[in-house]
Amino acid sequence: MKSGKARMTHGTDRVRSTSDTARLAGLLNRVGRNRDGDAFRALFDHFAPRVRSFLINRRVAPAQADDMTQDVMLAIWRRASSYDPGKASAATWIYTIARNVHIDHYRKTMRALKVDENDPQFQPPEHPLPDDLYERSEASDSVAGAMAELPEDQKEVLRLAFTEGLSHSEIADRLSVPLGTVKSRVRLAMNKLRQGLGEWK
C-alpha cells in the first residue's frame, strides 16, 4: 500500500531544471520501490512539462495534450516498479510511456471519427524546431553526447522521427531524399549510439 505520510511531506527532494541523469533514475527507482510521493513530485516537476511539450510538437491539441500528460504521469506512478535503472535512463523509459499513450489516443480517435489519416489536416505543419535543440540539453549522459556528435543530416532525420513522429517514408518525402538515404542515416546514428552505450556499460 501507498504511504500517506510520504505524500504529505513536501519539497525535500526537488530536482532543478538542469537534467541530471543519475538523479532522475534514482527518483524513478524510489517511486517504483517505495511508492515515494516526494520522489514522484520531483519527477513530475521535471517531466510533466516536457511530456506536454513533446505531445504539442507531435501536433496534439493543447487540451488533449493535458489529458494525455495526466495519463502518462499516472502510468509512471503505477508502473515505476517495472523500471530498471541498469537498462535505460528515466527519460527513455518515460519517453516510451508517452509514445504508447499517444499511439493509444491516436488509434481511439481515428476509430471513433473514422477519418482518413492522409487528410491534409492530419499532416505535419512546416515548423522546424530551432537548430540549437541539442545544445539546450545539459545532460552529460552518453545519449546527449552521441546526439551532439552526430552530423547534421543524421540529426535532422532523428529530429523529424522523434519530435514530429514522422515515419521513415514521410521523412524521405519531407527532405526530398531517397528512402535509402534515410535508411543509411538511421543506421549510422543508431550504430554511433550503440557504440556509446557499449562503452558506457
Place this chain on the structure above:
Amino acid sequence: MTQRGHVLDDTWYLDYATGALGTEAQNVMIASHVELSEEARARVDALEAFGGGFLETADAEPGVLPFDADDILRKDAAESAAAPQSGAPASIGIDDDLPLPEALRDYLGRTGTPVRWGFLGPGLRKAILWTGEHGEQLWLLRARPGVAIPHHGHRGSELTLVLKGSFWDGDQQYMPGDVEEAYEGVEHDIRIDEGGECVCLALTEGKLRFDSPLLRAFQVFTGM
C-alpha cells in the same frame, strides 16, 4: 553478409520506436519480434534512447499544466478504491503449448480475437488474427516437422517471425525471434525443420503466388 538477414531493415525499428508504424498489426509484429530477438531489442533500445534524449530537450515551460503531482496521486487513490484489483487478464482460450509473446497475447486479449485454426495445406494450419482494409493479414502458421512450402513468390511484402521451432529458406535457417522479410518478386522455398513443430507469426500485404498451376488452383480453395 548475406542478402537476407534475420533481423529487419532499421527503418522498421525506427518507425516502431517513434510510434509511426501504420497499423496496429505492424506494431504487434515488431513488438513480438523485439521481445524475442536480442539484436532487435538492442537496436530498439538505442533508438528509444534517442527518444529519451529528445524528451529531455523538450521545452519545460512551468505552470502550463492545469494539475499537479498531488492531483495525480489523488486520481490514483480514487481509481484504485473504485476498482480494487483487476486481477489476471481475461482468458482468451489459447492452448497452453502455444508460445505467444506478451505483445501478441495482450493484443488478442484486448481485442477479444480468438485463435481459430483452419486447414492451409498438408501439415499446415493457419489462424487469421486480423485483416486490414487493403487485404493485409496478421496470422499464425502452425506447421508439422519436415513440411515443405513449395516455390512461391509474393504480391506485396511478407514478414514471418518464428515463435517456436525453426524453418529453412534455401541455406538460411530461421530460429525463434528471427524474422524473414520477403518482398514482392522474391521467390522462396521453405522447409520446416525436422526437429519439431514450427509456429510463426506472419504479416502479409498481398497473397502468396505459386508457380505451379495446380497449387494456384489449390490456393483458391484454401484462401492461402
